[in-house]
Amino acid sequence: MVTDHGYKCRITNIVPLSEHERLFQLRIVDPRERELFAFRPGQFLMLEVPGYGEAPISISSATSNREFIELCIRKAGHVTSALYEARPGAFVAVRGPFGTSFPMESMQDSDVLLIAGGLGIAPLRAPLYWIKDHRDHYRNVRFLYGAKEASQLLFTYQFEEWKTVSHIDLHTIVEKPDGQWRGHTGMITSLFDDIAIDPKNTWAIVCGPPVMFKSVCTHLDKLGIPMNRMFVSLERRMHCGMGKCCRCMVGSTFTCLDGPVFDYWSVINLKEAI
Amino acid sequence: MIYKVITKPEFRAFVDALVRANTSYGPRQVDTGRDCEPIYQFMPVSSASDIAFDYTVTTSSAKHLIMPFREELSKFSFRDGDWDQEVHYNAPPIVLFGLRPCDINAINLLDEVMLKGAYPSPYYLARRKNTFIIGMDHLPLPDCFCKSMNRHTTDHGFNLFASDIGDRYFLSINSSKAYNFLKEFETADPTEEDDCLLIERRKLIKQSFKTNVEVTGLPMFLDLEFDSPIWEKWGDKCLNCGSCAMVCPTCYCYNVEEHFETDLESSSKQRRLYSCNLVDFAQVTGGHNFRPRNGDRLKYRYYHHYRGFAVNDNQQICVGCNRCGRTCLASINPKDVINDLRLEKESCMTCVSPSPEKI
Ligand SMILES: Cc1cc2nc3c(=O)[nH]c(=O)nc-3n(C[C@H](O)[C@H](O)[C@H](O)COP(=O)(O)OP(=O)(O)OC[C@H]3O[C@@H](n4cnc5c(N)ncnc54)[C@H](O)[C@@H]3O)c2cc1C
Ligand code: SF4
Ligand code: SF4
Ligand code: FES
Numbered sequence: 001m002v003t004d005h006g007y008k009c010r011i012t013n014i015v016p017l018s019e020h021e022r023l024f025q026l027r028i029v030d031p032r033e034r035e036l037f038a039f040r041p042g043q044f045l046m047l048e049v050p051g052y053g054e055a056p057i058s059i060s061s062a063t064s065n066r067e068f069i070e071l072c073i074r075k076a077g078h079v080t081s082a083l084y085e086a087r088p089g090a091f092v093a094v095r096g097p098f099g100t101s102f103p104m105e106s107m108q109d110s111d112v113l114l115i116a117g118g119l120g121i122a123p124l125r126a127p128l129y130w131i132k133d134h135r136d137h138y139r140n141v142r143f144l145y146g147a148k149e150a151s152q153l154l155f156t157y158q159f160e161e162w163k164t165v166s167h168i169d170l171h172t173i174v175e176k177p178d179g180q181w182r183g184h185t186g187m188i189t190s191l192f193d194d195i196a197i198d199p200k201n202t203w204a205i206v207c208g209p210p211v212m213f214k215s216v217c218t219h220l221d222k223l224g225i226p227m228n229r230m231f232v233s234l235e236r237r238m239h240c241g242m243g244k245c246c247r248c249m250v251g252s253t254f255t256c257l258d259g260p261v262f263d264y265w266s267v268i269n270l271k272e273a274i
Numbered sequence: 275m276i277y278k279v280i281t282k283p284e285f286r287a288f289v290d291a292l293v294r295a296n297t298s299y300g301p302r303q304v305d306t307g308r309d310c311e312p313i314y315q316f317m318p319v320s321s322a323s324d325i326a327f328d329y330t331v332t333t334s335s336a337k338h339l340i341m342p343f344r345e346e347l348s349k350f351s352f353r354d355g356d357w358d359q360e361v362h363y364n365a366p367p368i369v370l371f372g373l374r375p376c377d378i379n380a381i382n383l384l385d386e387v388m389l390k391g392a393y394p395s396p397y398y399l400a401r402r403k404n405t406f407i408i409g410m411d412h413l414p415l416p417d418c419f420c421k422s423m424n425r426h427t428t429d430h431g432f433n434l435f436a437s438d439i440g441d442r443y444f445l446s447i448n449s450s451k452a453y454n455f456l457k458e459f460e461t462a463d464p465t466e467e468d469d470c471l472l473i474e475r476r477k478l479i480k481q482s483f484k485t486n487v488e489v490t491g492l493p494m495f496l497d498l499e500f501d502s503p504i505w506e507k508w509g510d511k512c513l514n515c516g517s518c519a520m521v522c523p524t525c526y527c528y529n530v531e532e533h534f535e536t537d538l539e540s541s542s543k544q545r546r547l548y549s550c551n552l553v554d555f556a557q558v559t560g561g562h563n564f565r566p567r568n569g570d571r572l573k574y575r576y577y578h579h580y581r582g583f584a585v586n587d588n589q590q591i592c593v594g595c596n597r598c599g600r601t602c603l604a605s606i607n608p609k610d611v612i613n614d615l616r617l618e619k620e621s622c623m624t625c626v627s628p629s630p631e632k633i
Binding site for chain 1: 347348350355356359361387388392393395396397500526527528529530531532534545548555556557558559560565570574577578581
């Protein structure tokens with residue numbers, strides 16, 4: 001089912017997040033297909049805008065949410081621009097879920113560091129919800145989130161809820177502050193100065209642009225977090241999502257099958273990865 | 275496998291009957307090259323007289339008869355703000371005649387890719403199941419190196435295979451379909467002498483290879499030489515035309531594209547053969563290209579053929595037909611590139627390994 005036909009979905013809601021990013025809420029039309037659809041944090045879908053094409057998009061909602069699928073999408077090119085023309089009620093399709101996921105169970109009874117840059121928050125929302133749903137299983141959960149400008153910070157309307165309901169220690173930072181910004185400024189790595197990390201007992205998930213992976217993961221490595229406990233989600237061009245078209249290949253690794261979630265040890269052993 | 279021998283005229287009669295009754299493709303001369311050598315391609319044939327039984331090699335491989343350059347994956351039809359997606363796996367039965375062992379091996383490799391793994395391709399399966407393959411052996415051309423890749427013989431992937439033993443063909447029958455078709459024709463069980471003739475034929479083929487490419491340990495060489503300047507050297511010659519991948523029997527990387535029909539009431543989703551040598555192969559949205567230079571892309575093609583696939587499936591995906599080398603306008607071919615790579619490493623090995631006397 002996941003391979004050639006997509007699940008037909010109705011766009012039920014569109015939430016503007018920033019100038020170029022919106023949250024699309026989709027509902028699989030067929031109740032049986034809706035019931036069958038399940039995913040793990042970190043997995044992605046191929047989102048189809050019929051007539052225009054498909055794009056790989058991380059699933060940004062809770063795995064426990066069986067009614068809706070949320071996708072946080074940047075208007076970036078051919079397919080995503082066509083999607084931005086759609087109104088609630090329109091029909092799109094999804095294939096999937098595809099790819100590997102964050103090992104949420106292995107992280108139990110440890111501290112968790114979630115680190116996102118810009119749109120990197122999209123794949124981080126699913127693990128965040130997972131932690132929220134199983135909060136007792138995790139120790140300190142810290143979320144470091146950075147963007148170029150304050151207006152590019154996404155999901156700000158959920159920050160209070162994450163902090164107070166889910167007890168997630170949220171730190172935000174922007175590179176270029178405007179007059180209104182009262183928080184931290186600078187690169188995301190400078191947020192590490194404020195928090196004490198227990199490297200023996202911490203797992204990290206890092207999502208953002210490739211330059212950020214390098215600087216953040218090098219920093220975490222210096223702090224003593226083993227590379228096989230840091231996870232990143234890689235981006236590549238994808239046309240099939242199924243290990244056939246080879247567009248996403250890095251060496252002998254398929255980002256769509258063996259990834260997009262990789263531990264950092266695997267990534268530094270992959271030439272051309274970041 | 276059942277073995278039989280058949281006279282050449284009777285084999286022709288068999289082929290004639292088969293291709294008259296079925297949609298068939300075989301080697302045909304389509305042109306003459308600059309060097310006055312005939313140019314062959316797999317083309318539709320409707321009688322044995324259409325077929326060039328003694329052809330040398332086809333410019334393009336038989337791949338595109340199983341994995342067409344362009345293939346419709348599905349169709350959307352639009353109405354009142356809603357749409358329907360139609361998916362078909364239709365593949366009419368076809369007969370492919372005259373495939374060389376390396377070409378059959380190439381299809382076996384494509385089978386590995388398209389039919390195995392988590393997501394087998396139903397489109398490929400439909401075509402493959404409906405394809406009847408008749409192989410024929412041949413003496414290698416001066417630049418064939420399929421023996422180096424151990425792809426110069428094959429024992430599976432065909433319905434019937436004909437080896438030339440003088441005035442007759444030695445037939446290896448590998449499917450009940452082929453056995454049934456052949457029943458109507460006069461064949462004989464091979465004698466001991468026929469077996470000897472087959473062995474002699476195999477020996478002759480083996481000894482006729484003039485090109486050898488040393489591929490042992492190549493995956494590791496390629497890893498060590500990731501940053502070698504030879505990639506830039508060959509990359510500078512490459513025209514990024516993608517012809518090598520189009521003619522290669524095992525290149526399968528593809529694009530998926532969608533097009534509205536002009537009436538805007540329907541659209542077609544198509545798979546199109548692509549090449550990793552094309553500039554935008556690894557370019558992502560926003561313009562970042564993970565393989566920005568010609569050399570990066572050329573290297574990747576070699577990595578996929580001689581390393582990546584070897585690591586994943588314990589075999590190299592190149593079959594040594596040298597179609598890519600013959601087609602390349604920039605004269606880039608696997609033998610020269612690989613030799614260049616090895617020489618660099620081997621000369622460097624000799625200078626770092628101390629000779630026993632000096633210790
Ligand atoms: C695992 C993964 C997760 C991602 N998650 C997100 C996310 O959560 N949110 C987000 O905004 N972005 C995400 N991205 C990035 C996103 O996939 C790209 O921004 C998206 O592909 C842009 O598509 P586009 O067509 O608008 O861009 P373009 O630059 O126009 O096209 C790029 C892609 O579109 C497809 N394409 C192009 N032309 C055609 C055509 N004619 N027919 C069919 N397809 C065509 C191809 O697949 C191509 O790779 C993710 C990427 C990956 C790999
Ligand atoms: S190697 Fe030759 S055939 Fe292949 S893309 Fe480069 S120039 Fe074209
Ligand atoms: S020799 Fe060239 S064309 Fe033939 S299989 Fe190898 S890479 Fe492909
Ligand atoms: S997207 Fe086609 S192989 Fe990964």
